[in-house]
Amino acid sequence: MFEWSEQHRMVRKMFRQFCEKEIAPHLDALDTEKMLPYPIMRKLYQQFGISEMLLGEYRKQIDKEKRRAAGEELPKGEKKTGSDTVQMAAMRILPIIELSRYVPGLVTAMGVSVGLTAGAIMSRGSLAQKERFVPDILSLKTIGAWAITEPGSGSDAFGSMRATAKIDGDQFVLNGEKTFITNGPHADTVVIYAKLDRGEPLEQRLPVAFILDGDTPGLTRSPAFRKMGMHSSPTGQLFLEDVRVGRDRLMGESLENLTENRSAAKETFGQERFGVAAMALGMIERCLDLCVEYARVRHQFGRRIGDFQLIQLKLAKMAVARQNVENILLRTIEMLGMGKSPSLAEASAAKLYCAQATMEVCLEAVQLHGGYGYMAEYHVEQLARDAKVLQIYGGTDEIQVSQIARSLLG
Numbered sequence: 001m002f003e004w005s006e007q008h009r010m011v012r013k014m015f016r017q018f019c020e021k022e023i024a025p026h027l028d029a030l031d032t033e034k035m036l037p038y039p040i041m042r043k044l045y046q047q048f049g050i051s052e053m054l055l056g057e058y059r060k061q062i063d064k065e066k067r068r069a070a071g072e073e074l075p076k077g078e079k080k081t082g083s084d085t086v087q088m089a090a091m092r093i094l095p096i097i098e099l100s101r102y103v104p105g106l107v108t109a110m111g112v113s114v115g116l117t118a119g120a121i122m123s124r125g126s127l128a129q130k131e132r133f134v135p136d137i138l139s140l141k142t143i144g145a146w147a148i149t150e151p152g153s154g155s156d157a158f159g160s161m162r163a164t165a166k167i168d169g170d171q172f173v174l175n176g177e178k179t180f181i182t183n184g185p186h187a188d189t190v191v192i193y194a195k196l197d198r199g200e201p202l203e204q205r206l207p208v209a210f211i212l213d214g215d216t217p218g219l220t221r222s223p224a225f226r227k228m229g230m231h232s233s234p235t236g237q238l239f240l241e242d243v244r245v246g247r248d249r250l251m252g253e254s255l256e257n258l259t260e261n262r263s264a265a266k267e268t269f270g271q272e273r274f275g276v277a278a279m280a281l282g283m284i285e286r287c288l289d290l291c292v293e294y295a296r297v298r299h300q301f302g303r304r305i306g307d308f309q310l311i312q313l314k315l316a317k318m319a320v321a322r323q324n325v326e327n328i329l330l331r332t333i334e335m336l337g338m339g340k341s342p343s344l345a346e347a348s349a350a351k352l353y354c355a356q357a358t359m360e361v362c363l364e365a366v367q368l369h370g371g372y373g374y375m376a377e378y379h380v381e382q383l384a385r386d387a388k389v390l391q392i393y394g395g396t397d398e399i400q401v402s403q404i405a406r407s408l409l410g
């Protein structure tokens with residue numbers, strides 16, 4: 001079974017030192033939105049050579065695609081397996097775990113830009129689009145946003161989608177509105193979904209994706225929304241008003257295989273769910289650490305509160321949640337090493353459990369701290385507000401339940 005190695009532990013320690021030095025002093029500024037997450041993200045990437053690591057992987061893939069395009073015979077569909085894949089997956093999630101102990105919002109902003117936006121272009125973009133947009137996102141020169149949700153379409157993202165793309169000569173004209181878009185207020189590159197309108201009834205239209213620059217004429221945005229938590233992750237609305245783009249902006253630069261856009265977006269949800277498990281581990285661990293410390297030092301009725309069985313029960317349940325979430329992560333990493341990825345139902349089960357466990361642990365952490373837990377000065381207050389969205393974005397709890405049930409019932 002895959003376990004954290006000594007090297008992983010050392011790397012985690014280094015990320016934690018970074019968080020203590022570069023993030024902890026700014027927690028309040030990040031949570032009150034006086035500070036944007038991007039400069040810290042850039043510092044992190046620079047200090048740990050993360051861009052170089054991601055760009056190295058990117059170049060390998062591009063090189064393969066170019067050789068294939070030049071007619072060279074390369075083994076097709078070969079799944080990546082082995083210890084390198086395991087190491088790469090582990091190394092990718094260690095910063096997510098550590099950063100989530102402090103600012104899960106920053107992880108959300110980073111994950112949407114590097115994971116979802118660059119990931120979507122790498123999976124469905126043309127070679128030219130990959131070369132044009134992806135290196136800048138991976139090096140954080142530009143910030144990405146991934147926009148599917150609309151005011152009237154969330155869980156039923158494609159079914160109720162109203163944004164349209166009409167063909168006009170060799171151009172597309174985009175109209176519509178997107179909401180709850182992470183990085184929306186600041187993004188330089190936006191992957192945006194719309195339904196291709198060739199005159200068919202709405203329900204028959206197929207989804208298409210476009211890659212837009214943030215300053216494209218006709219694309220406007222709202223300021224960041226005020227929200228319950230994740231304040232270090234700016235969320236906003238995007239408006240498309242007669243946005244005219246050429247085919248070079250159409251994801252993949254082709255109108256063939258449009259039905260694949262749905263499955264591509266589903267793949268993206270799968271990645272998002274793995275990311276949520278790593279965030280959950282960081283948040284749960286942080287709450288547990290803070291609670292154990294508090295239970296040792298806080299005294300009531302002449303005893304430390306850790307001596308009360310009801311407090312012990314809370315700590316024990318947090319420790320069980322921590323162990324379960326960690327096991328889910330370790331299993332997923334191990335599967336990736338075997339060239340397998342979790343089924344949609346498995347990913348849904350993991351996301352459902354991790355999100356619910358995080359919410360429960362964070363609320364219990366507030367409770368364990370009593371009145372102090374309700375005060376912004378105590379970190380559990382921020383984590384409890386941040387945790388709620390894990391049950392909403394990347395597919396709500398209810399949607400995960402229905403996906404699990406579908407796999408059981410057929």
Ligand SMILES: Cc1cc2nc3c(=O)[nH]c(=O)nc-3n(C[C@H](O)[C@H](O)[C@H](O)COP(=O)(O)OP(=O)(O)OC[C@H]3O[C@@H](n4cnc5c(N)ncnc54)[C@H](O)[C@@H]3O)c2cc1C
Nearest residue numbers: 146147148149153154155180181182392393394395396398
């Ligand atoms: C902070 C934040 C960041 C986000 N970032 C992004 C982003 O970067 N890009 C993006 O595209 N979107 C983003 N989203 C949107 C997010 O993915 C949606 O909010 C989510 O999918 C739910 O959609 P909805 O809000 O429209 O709720 P709805 O779909 O309207 O759901 C309302 C309620 O009905 C329930 N429900 C819906 N359908 C069913 C069903 N079939 N069975 C049972 N119950 C059901 C839901 O579970 C929920 O409880 C973000 C959201 C938030 C809050």
